Amino acid sequence: PEHIRNAIVLPRWVRVNTLVASVDKVIAKLLEMGYAEDTDTEPSQLKGKTFQRDKHIPEMLLLPSNVDLHANPLLLNGSIIIQDKASCFPAYVLNAPRNSVCIDACAAPGNKTSHLSAVMGNTGKIFAFDMDKRRLTILQKMTKRAGCKNIEPVLGDFLEVKVTDSRYKDVEYILLDPSCSGSGIVGRMDHLIDQNTSAAENESEEDVSAAAAASEARVAALADFQAKAILHGFQFPRVKKVVYSTCSKHREENEDVVQNVLAAQTEFVLAPNAFPQWTRRGLPLFDEADRVIRTEPSEDHCIGFFVALFERRSSAQPTAP
Numbered sequence: 001p002e003h004i005r006n007a008i009v010l011p012r013w014v015r016v017n018t019l020v021a022s023v024d025k026v027i028a029k030l031l032e033m034g035y036a037e038d039t040d041t042e043p044s045q046l047k048g049k050t051f052q053r054d055k056h057i058p059e060m061l062l063l064p065s066n067v068d069l070h071a072n073p074l075l076l077n078g079s080i081i082i083q084d085k086a087s088c089f090p091a092y093v094l095n096a097p098r099n100s101v102c103i104d105a106c107a108a109p110g111n112k113t114s115h116l117s118a119v120m121g122n123t124g125k126i127f128a129f130d131m132d133k134r135r136l137t138i139l140q141k142m143t144k145r146a147g148c149k150n151i152e153p154v155l156g157d158f159l160e161v162k163v164t165d166s167r168y169k170d171v172e173y174i175l176l177d178p179s180c181s182g183s184g185i186v187g188r189m190d191h192l193i194d195q196n197t198s199a200a201e202n203e204s205e206e207d208v209s210a211a212a213a214a215s216e217a218r219v220a221a222l223a224d225f226q227a228k229a230i231l232h233g234f235q236f237p238r239v240k241k242v243v244y245s246t247c248s249k250h251r252e253e254n255e256d257v258v259q260n261v262l263a264a265q266t267e268f269v270l271a272p273n274a275f276p277q278w279t280r281r282g283l284p285l286f287d288e289a290d291r292v293i294r295t296e297p298s299e300d301h302c303i304g305f306f307v308a309l310f311e312r313r314s315s316a317q318p319t320a321p
């Protein structure tokens with residue numbers, strides 16, 4: 001397909017799974033394995049046995065794009081997880097505190113779930129919904145390998161979840177990463193194959209075919225679902241924050257969805273200070289577009305991504321990080 005022929009080379013991003021190892025321990029192990037820290041080279045030009053630390057997210061490291069990690073002991077023992085930098089923004093921005101109760105609304109295969117679990121230090125609880133049974137099984141396998149103990153997988157349609165169900169009465173944080181067109185996905189074919197899982201289990205597979213097939217009607221239908229899912233998240237009685245993300249570059253699934261959701265209710269607003277260190281903000285399509293986050297693959301060395309953090313008006317306050 002076109003988007004693969006015109007590929008931008010992304011470095012190989014790995015997230016240190018802080019439930020299993022510290023960043024320092026992983027770096028020590030890489031050095032022991034003969035890797036060297038390279039602080040100067042442009043991320044897309046990294047070569048050989050080198051690595052860099054990320055400037056924005058402390059638990060992210062980057063390696064050369066062609067590095068083969070599938071037999072790397074750090075991957076096999078769950079110390080590192082292959083995950084694009086941008087796909088680590090949602091859990092980082094949501095920053096759910098220890099002992100909180102969360103929902104990951106569209107969770108499988110669980111990369112963001114295990115990140116959220118690590119952010120919470122394996123405390124509290126994450127209800128991880130997905131309506132696809134096969135993918136939810138992969139989530140169970142992956143989060144187990146990652147050492148997560150605070151996740152309850154739930155098979156089902158998030159839109160059908162009863163917000164008054166007593167099981168969800170203490171839910172304060174929601175991560176919502178719904179199906180999208182995948183139009184922000186870039187990279188070589190081999191980048192798209194997630195080495196955490198077999199190719200058949202890969203999240204990106206769906207996204208790649210989705211990107212190729214993206215049509216106006218499909219994007220419109222996705223945008224409709226995305227807005228519904230955000231508004232449903234707002235209905236949980238104690239929810240304080242909802243982070244919404246896509247790996248789409250289409251405004252229809254990003255800024256437009258956010259604007260529609262803001263116009264449809266008054267209780268939730270965009271957090272005024274989400275991820276202030278990140279300078280690439282939303283397309284200037286509405287007043288508060290600088291409150292949302294975008295990535296640009298050719299400049300940010302990660303997939304094309306969009307993040308919006310909503311918070312309940314009554315609890316509106318500067319958010320960290």
Ligand code: SAM
Pocket residue numbers: 087105106107108109110111112113129130131132135156157158159177178179180203
């Ligand atoms: N957050 C995941 C991660 O980081 O590993 C990736 C999620 S993927 C973009 C979207 C997921 O939403 C798919 O697994 C799909 O099965 C699920 N999904 C789509 N519609 C849903 C719905 N109405 N309720 C629950 N899950 C849904």
